[in-house]
Amino acid sequence: MTLIDGKALSATIKEEIAAEVEKIKASGNKVPHLAAVLVGEDPASAVYVRNKVRSCEKVGFKSTLLKRPADITEEEVLELVHKLNDDDDIDGFIVQLPLPKHINEERITLAIDPRKDVDGFHPVNVGRMALGLPCYLPATPFGILTMLERYGIETSGKHAVVIGRSNIVGTPMSILLSRKSKTGNCTVTLTHSRTKDLPAFAREADIIIAAIGIPEFVKGDMVKEGAVVIDVGINRVEAPDRPRGYKLVGDVAFDEVAPKCSFITPVPGGVGPMTVTSLLLNTLKANRNEVYR
Secondary structure (H helix, E strand, O other), rough: OEEEEEHHHHHHHHHHHHHHHHHHHHOOOOOOOEEEEOOOOOHHHHHHHHHEEEEEEEHEEEEEEEEOOOOOOOHHHHHHHHHHHHHHOOOOEOOOOOOOOOOOOOHHHOOOHHHOOOOOOOOHHHHHHOOOOOOOOOOOHHHHHHHHHHHOOOOOEEEEEEOOOOOOOOOHHHHHHHHOOOOOEEEEHHHHEOOOOOHHHEEEEEOOEEEOOOOOOOOOHOOOOOEEEEEEEEEEEEOOOOOEEEEEOOOOOOHHHHHHEEOOOOOOHHHHHHHHHHHHHHHHOOOOOOOOO
C-alpha cells in the first residue's frame, strides 16, 4: 500500500510555482495576483482563506483579502465582484463559500467574470470542462487529477466509482475521469445517497473517489484488493480523549480500507493541501492568459 502524500506533493508543486514566479519577475512581467472575498466570521472559511493567503505569499504571488461583515447586502457583494472583474491588476479571485443565508450564492457565482473564476465554478468554465476545452478546473478535482498523474496511477480502461454528486467534486470528477486525457479514459459510475446497494458498485471499482460527506462511510468490505482510494471527505467527529475533544476523519474508514489498497490518501494531509495548490495553478494560468486568450 502506498500513501498518497498530498502535503508533500503540494510543497513540491509550490516550489515549482515559486520558481516560475521568479522567472516572471526576472522578465519584468506582472506578478500573479489572487484576491479572496470573505464574508462573515465562519471559522472554517476563515481558516481556508488564511491558508490561501499564506500559500500566495510562499510562492511569491500578490494577494488581497477583502473581509466584509455578515450583514453585508447581496447588492454590496455584487458591487465588490464587479470591481474585482474590472481590476486589471487582479488575475483571479474567489468568493469564499458558504455565504450568509440572505445572499444568493448562485447569483454571486454567475456575476464572476469566467476569465477570473479561478475556483472553476462558473457555468462557462464548467461547460468548457465538459467539452474538454481549456478552462479553470474546480480546485479539488484538479488536485485529485494532479495526484493521480504525479503518482503514476494508471486510469485508462479502469472502472472508477465516484461516491457523491456535488457540483464542486463528484460531478466534475465523473466528467474528468471519463474524458480522453492522460488522467482519464475511465469507465465511470457516479453514485450517491439514493443509489441502491451502493457497496456493490464500490466493490467493482478499480478507483474510488469518496466525496459523500459522511464520516467513514466507505468500509473495508466495500473495497476490492488493489483498489485506489481517494478520500475527499473531512469531517469532525467527537473524540473525548483528544485535547480538542474531536478528531478529523474522512469519508473512508482508513484503518479498515488501507490494507486492501494499492494507493490511498490520508485525512488530513491528502486531498486538502492539493486543493489550495490547484487554486495557485489556476491563478498562474490566468496570469499567463492560458485559458482565455
